[in-house]
Amino acid sequence: MIRFGAALAAAWLALGGAAQAQPITLERFGSFHVGGRQVVLSGQPVREYLPTAGSVPLRIDPNGVHMVGQMYARFMVPAPQRGAAPLMLWHGAYLTGVTWETTPDGRPGWDEFFLRRGWATYVTDAVERGRSGAAMVPEIYAPPLHLPAQNPWERFRIGTGAGSYATRSVLPGNQFPTEQYEAFTRQVVARYLGTDADVLAAYVALLERVGPSVVIAHSQGGALAWQVAQRRPDLFRALVLIEPAGIGVAAEAAKLKDIPQLLVYGDYVEQDPRWSVIRRNARGFAAAIQAAGGTVEDVDLPGRGIPGNSHMLMMDRNSDAVAALVQGWLARQGLWR
Amino acid sequence: MIRFGAALAAAWLALGGAAQAQPITLERFGSFHVGGRQVVLSGQPVREYLPTAGSVPLRIDPNGVHMVGQMYARFMVPAPQRGAAPLMLWHGAYLTGVTWETTPDGRPGWDEFFLRRGWATYVTDAVERGRSGAAMVPEIYAPPLHLPAQNPWERFRIGTGAGSYATRSVLPGNQFPTEQYEAFTRQVVARYLGTDADVLAAYVALLERVGPSVVIAHSQGGALAWQVAQRRPDLFRALVLIEPAGIGVAAEAAKLKDIPQLLVYGDYVEQDPRWSVIRRNARGFAAAIQAAGGTVEDVDLPGRGIPGNSHMLMMDRNSDAVAALVQGWLARQGLWR
Numbered sequence: 001m002i003r004f005g006a007a008l009a010a011a012w013l014a015l016g017g018a019a020q021a022q023p024i025t026l027e028r029f030g031s032f033h034v035g036g037r038q039v040v041l042s043g044q045p046v047r048e049y050l051p052t053a054g055s056v057p058l059r060i061d062p063n064g065v066h067m068v069g070q071m072y073a074r075f076m077v078p079a080p081q082r083g084a085a086p087l088m089l090w091h092g093a094y095l096t097g098v099t100w101e102t103t104p105d106g107r108p109g110w111d112e113f114f115l116r117r118g119w120a121t122y123v124t125d126a127v128e129r130g131r132s133g134a135a136m137v138p139e140i141y142a143p144p145l146h147l148p149a150q151n152p153w154e155r156f157r158i159g160t161g162a163g164s165y166a167t168r169s170v171l172p173g174n175q176f177p178t179e180q181y182e183a184f185t186r187q188v189v190a191r192y193l194g195t196d197a198d199v200l201a202a203y204v205a206l207l208e209r210v211g212p213s214v215v216i217a218h219s220q221g222g223a224l225a226w227q228v229a230q231r232r233p234d235l236f237r238a239l240v241l242i243e244p245a246g247i248g249v250a251a252e253a254a255k256l257k258d259i260p261q262l263l264v265y266g267d268y269v270e271q272d273p274r275w276s277v278i279r280r281n282a283r284g285f286a287a288a289i290q291a292a293g294g295t296v297e298d299v300d301l302p303g304r305g306i307p308g309n310s311h312m313l314m315m316d317r318n319s320d321a322v323a324a325l326v327q328g329w330l331a332r333q334g335l336w337r
Numbered sequence: 338m339i340r341f342g343a344a345l346a347a348a349w350l351a352l353g354g355a356a357q358a359q360p361i362t363l364e365r366f367g368s369f370h371v372g373g374r375q376v377v378l379s380g381q382p383v384r385e386y387l388p389t390a391g392s393v394p395l396r397i398d399p400n401g402v403h404m405v406g407q408m409y410a411r412f413m414v415p416a417p418q419r420g421a422a423p424l425m426l427w428h429g430a431y432l433t434g435v436t437w438e439t440t441p442d443g444r445p446g447w448d449e450f451f452l453r454r455g456w457a458t459y460v461t462d463a464v465e466r467g468r469s470g471a472a473m474v475p476e477i478y479a480p481p482l483h484l485p486a487q488n489p490w491e492r493f494r495i496g497t498g499a500g501s502y503a504t505r506s507v508l509p510g511n512q513f514p515t516e517q518y519e520a521f522t523r524q525v526v527a528r529y530l531g532t533d534a535d536v537l538a539a540y541v542a543l544l545e546r547v548g549p550s551v552v553i554a555h556s557q558g559g560a561l562a563w564q565v566a567q568r569r570p571d572l573f574r575a576l577v578l579i580e581p582a583g584i585g586v587a588a589e590a591a592k593l594k595d596i597p598q599l600l601v602y603g604d605y606v607e608q609d610p611r612w613s614v615i616r617r618n619a620r621g622f623a624a625a626i627q628a629a630g631g632t633v634e635d636v637d638l639p640g641r642g643i644p645g646n647s648h649m650l651m652m653d654r655n656s657d658a659v660a661a662l663v664q665g666w667l668a669r670q671g672l673w674r
Contacts, residue, residue, distance in 0.1 A: 023416045025362045030439035030449070033523035038486075047482055049530060051430060052560040054584030054618040056611045064485030064502075070523040072435065079360045093388060096468050098409065102367035112367070131433050131467040133526040136483045137474070145384055146473045148401030149375075165401075186370035186407040189470040193386060223389040247391030274393045281391040 024116060027079040033132070034209055035202035036070030039140055068135035069198030072097075072125045073206055076111075082118025084335040085237040086210050089114075089123050090203070092219025092245065094147050094191045096130030097123035099218065103315045104184040105177035110216070110314045113323040118336070122210060126221065127199040128192040144190035152188065153181065156311035157268045157275065171268050175308040175316035184315065196224070203228040207235035214335060216240040216326065219311065223247060226285070230255045238333055240264070240326050243311055245278055247285035257294035260333045261286070262326065264299045266309025266316075275311070297329065361453060364416040370469070371546055372539035373407030376477055405472035406535030409434075409462045410543055413448075419455025421672040422574040423547050426451075426460050427540070429556025429582065431484050431528045433467030434460035436555065440652045441521040442514035447553070447651045450660040455673070459547060463558065464536040465529040481527035489525065490518065493648035494605045494612065508605050512645040512653035521652065533561070540565045544572035551672060553577040553663065556648065560584060563622070567592045575670055577601070577663050580648055582615055584622035594631035597670045598623070599663065601636045603646025603653075612648070634666065 044062040051058050074097065075086075089111060091099040100111040100123050108116075115121045125132045128141065135141045150165030152158065158176045160169040170178055203224065207213060214237050217225035222244025229236045230252050238260045248256065263286055269275045286296035301309050306321055313322050330336055381399040388395050411434065412423075426448060428436040437448040437460050445453075452458045462469045465478065472478045487502030489495065495513045497506040507515055540561065544550060549572050554562035559581025566573045567585050570592055577599045585593065600623055606612045623633035638646050643658055650659050667673055 023362045023364050024366075025360045027360050029361075030443075030445070031435060032439060032443075033435075033520065036523055041485065051557060052533075052583030053587070054560060054615070054622060055582050056614045058611075060482050060484065060488065062483055062485055064487045066483060066485050067519070067522045067525070074438070098368060098370075098468050101411070102369060106367075106369070108367070125468065131435055131462065131524075131526070133467075133524075136527075137480070143474070145397050146399055146403060147397065148378070148399055148403050150401045151397065182404070183370065185404040186373055187468075187470075188404070189468070190473075196389075220388060223391060245392050246389030250390070274395075277393050278391070285391060 025079045027077040027081070029074075029076040031072065031074040033070045033072050035127070035198075035205035036067050037198070039066045039068050039135070040064065041066055041136065041139055044139070062136065066135065066140065068140055069127050069195075069202060070132060071127050071202035071206060072131035073122050075120065075122045076115050077120040078115050078118055080118060081120055082337050083114075083120060083214065084337060086213040087114050087119040087121050088206070088210075088213050088215045089121060090215060090217040090221035090225055091124075091126065092221050094188050096125045096187065096189055098130070098187045099312075100314060103177065103319060104180040104187070107319070110319065110323050113320060114327070117327060119214075122206070122213070124206065126224075127202045128195050129189050132202075134190070134192060141192045142194055144192045146190050147188050149182075149185045152184070152312075155274070157266065157272055158310045158312075161272070173267070173308040174310060175318050176310040176312060177315065177317055184312070199224055200228055200231065204232055204235075207232060211235070212237050214238045214240070214330060216242060217244070218242040218314065219245045226256065229259055233259055238262070238330060238335055240329070241282070242313065244282050247281055250285060250288065253285060253288035254292035254294075256289045257292045259294070261289065261294070261296040262299065262329050263296055264301065264322070264326070266301050266311065266313045267307050269300075299325065362416045364414040364418070366411075366413040368409065368411040370407045370409050372464070372535075372542035373404050374535070376403045376405050376472070377401065378403055378473065378476055381476070399473065403472065403477065405477055406464050406532075406539060407469060408464050408539035408543060409468035410459050412457065412459045413452050414457040415452050415455055417455060418457055419674050420451075420457060420551065421674060423550040424451050424456040424458050425543070425547075425550050425552045426458060427552060427554040427558035427562055428461075428463065429558050431525050433462040433524065433526055435467070435524045437651060440514065440656060441517040441524070444656070447656065447660050450657060451664070454664060456551075459543070459550070461543065463561075464539045465532050466526050469539075471527070471529060478529045479531055481529045483527050484525050486519075486522045489521070489649075492611070494603065494609055495647045495649075498609070510604070510645040511647055512655050513647040513649060514652065514654055521649070536561055537565055537568065541569055541572075544569060548572070549574050551575045551577070551667060553579060554581070555579040555651065556582045563593065566596055570596055575599070575667060575672055577666070578619070579650065581619050584618055587622060587625065590622060590625035590631075591629035593626045594629045596631070598626065598631070598633040599636065599666050600633055601638065601659070601663070603638050603648065603650045604644050606637075636662065
């Protein structure tokens with residue numbers, strides 16, 4: 001296993017620091033929706049309201065065909081391209097593709113980091129969230145859950161656990177830009193349960209449309225990415241799992257044996273009652289993939305000289321250092337020219 | 338009043354057609370959220386669930402501080418810039434900023450049209466929609482409405498009115514790319530009522546952050562834009578109202594007298610029982626602005642030699658011709674170098 005040293009990370013940071021001050025040329029950019037299924041509703045009450053002053057009363061009859069389970073994707077293709085495949089950025093629960101855009105404290109996010117290194121990037125909003133839209137409640141989806149501000153602070157290894165939001169207690173050396181924590185809470189959206197089938201189908205539809213890709217997936221998105229890859233391993237050139245919050249189908253780990261995989265967790269994991277178990281489970285799953293002949297490189301960031309990362313490491317102050325580690329690994333897989 | 342001829346439109350189309358095949362250089366790009374307010378919830382039940390295989394049961398306590406009413410904005414700044422101010426694109430009801438991105442049939446949308454002509458563009462998702470996120474129902478917001486597939490077909494002057502979705506009857510000469518109507522329905526999201534105060538406050542916060550701007554607003558967004566402009570006329574360099582679905586505060590029309598305004602409606606308006614009234618109301622409001630000394634140029638697209646436009650004219654096959662008309666008007670206001 002090759003180790004990433006602080007010198008390599010510093011070199012990448014220097015490149016990033018210089019590159020980000022320069023204009024960037026795009027070959028093309030755009031967005032689209034993929035997937036979805038049509039559901040017919042009947043027996044629902046009609047609603048009528050006046051939309052705004054100067055309008056005319058509007059009668060909304062919800063009975064009929066509803067498109068649900070579709071997914072939004074935005075892409076930017078740089079010129080020249082250096083990535084050997086499209087690079088997808090899949091976010092986690094209660095969040096949208098904004099995860100990968102500008103950080104809460106205004107620095108370039110991972111979308112821009114990889115775009116500036118010549119990757120065609122695809123940022124999605126998982127089904128039910130953001131621009132993908134959500135289905136009617138409770139007729140099609142069950143009522144969603146909403147996170148109050150204290151939840152990510154206490155659960156994402158920013159604060160010192162339960163009760164720490166009230167006192168704003170921060171884990172020692174934590175890299176999350178806590179002075180912009182409120183800005184981060186503006187990104188949080190509702191999460192529907194029981195939608196996994198729609199989510200998985202839409203990710204497959206996305207990869208079928210774009211073609212075999214490098215997928216970088218975070219948290220819930222990591223668990224989903226493993227499951228998508230088990231359905232269609234042919235559509236993955238590489239899979240980077242950033243703090244996956246779950247695993248794939250344990251009995252089918254062998255289906256992942258031909259996909260190069262990188263598993264990354266940040267700091268404070270062992271002392272956290274949930275994340276320590278989640279990582280142990282992920283490592284067990286990775287071991288099953290390796291037992292089947294696959295390759296999963298397991299990175300503990302503090303062990304690589306990158307301490308202080310919260311669960312939202314693509315927003316942490318050292319987000320570029322973590323991205324550089326991922327970039328270096330992708331280059332060593334021969335996926336970057 | 339200067340009239341836009343077919344020749345001028347054709348000239349712009351030629352420029353657009355050539356430019357769109359070329360790479361584009363960005364000075365910078367990114368996204369952020371603005372606005373919002375904090376609401377404290379209490380007495381709500383705690384929910385617990387297993388997020389995914391390999392995870393650990395998750396306990397969500399919704400009691401605490403919730404950020405609501407914030408708004409998402411994405412920006413792209415071209416190099417070189419030719420616009421004299423940032424250009425904002427505000428969408429309509431049941432939609433998100435996707436309105437302005439790639440059209441349902443895969444052509445560049447208005448965001449790209451104006452970006453390629455040197456405007457720094459800002460695309461937003463109105464409060465409660467898309468990446469802006471929605472508040473808890475029913476504790477903070479009232480339950481939303483969802484549009485079935487037939488609603489825009491029959492209401493947005495694509496089909497021949499009530500009942501036309503079942504037969505897919507299309508208004509003669511209609512420019513909407515109906516073969517991709519299903520793709521359009523994937524963009525549709527829920528709409529919450531009673532959120533106008535949050536929406537207006539967030540648009541003001543956006544303009545305060547970015548500075549005085551050119552605002553292009555569609556449908557519900559047009560009515561809201563008039564209301565925002567009445568609150569803060571100093572933050573508008575020009576206002577382009579694309580089929581506004583309502584008006585501002587009638588008694589305060591004079592507040593808009595110093596903002597150059599363009600009012601655009603498409604085809605089939607007079608024969609439509611709702612849109613004919615809506616346009617009549619908008620023209621009445623425009624007359625009040627003019628009576629106070631303001632300038633509102635009123636464009637009936639068929640009367641300018643651009644027939645067949647639905648309510649979604651930024652997605653219609655001739656969307657570039659309509660955009661060119663807007664661009665020409667902005668240039669004549671001295672806002673384009």
